Amino acid sequence: MSIITNVIATADREARYLNVEELNAVQNFYAAGRDRLRLAATLAANEQRIVEQATQRFWQRCPVTPSNSGNPTFQASCMRDQSWYVRLVTYAIVLGDIEPIETSGVRGAKEMYASLGVPLTNLVECMRCLKEAALELLALDDAVEVAPYFDYLIQGLKP
Structure with a gap:
């Protein structure tokens, strides 16, 4: 599962918004x-x-x-x-x-x-x-x- 799919699925399962660490991980994925x-x-x-x-x-x-x-x-x-x-x-x-x-x-x-x-x-x-x-x-x-x-x-x- 890609980092984007993974962080979104995790946040959704926990019924919450993406946290700062998750947003940074997504940003790093796009930067690379x-x-x-x-x-x-x-x-x-x-x-x-x-x-x-x-x-x-x-x-x-x-x-x-x-x-x-x-x-x-x-x-x-x-x-x-x-x-x-x-x-x-x-x-x-x-x-x-x-x-x-x-x-x-x-x-x-x-x-x-x-x-x-x-x-x-x-x-x-x-x-x-x-x-x-x-x-x-x-x-x-x-x-x-x-x-x-x-x-x-x-x-x-x-x-």
Whole structure:
């Protein structure tokens, strides 16, 4: 739940106005909005590069995997899914909350990948590679802001 939704829901449950600390939290959220949008735009603009680098890195670490079997359908599916996860991370960055990752990227994903025969340890390693490729594009301060979103995704997909 975003900071705005959270503070409003809390105040409403308690039938009160927002207090000074809550208003300051909302103000800080808006003040940091430009940076969140810039980070999301950077990742979106570099999505293909991130996915390609992450895929190559993943295949070096996990050469025996369905996506590296020579089957172009498996390879395309792997790269499509990585692109989707980059998109989910950008949504979470803009929102300032992990909710898009939790709702769309973690819940049910483990079961889906397991049913498709994708080893979850490989999936987690693939997400680590995606994180590394994305963070390499960013300045240190920006990488510190983005890394927790990838970390949440990685933790959520662990077997």
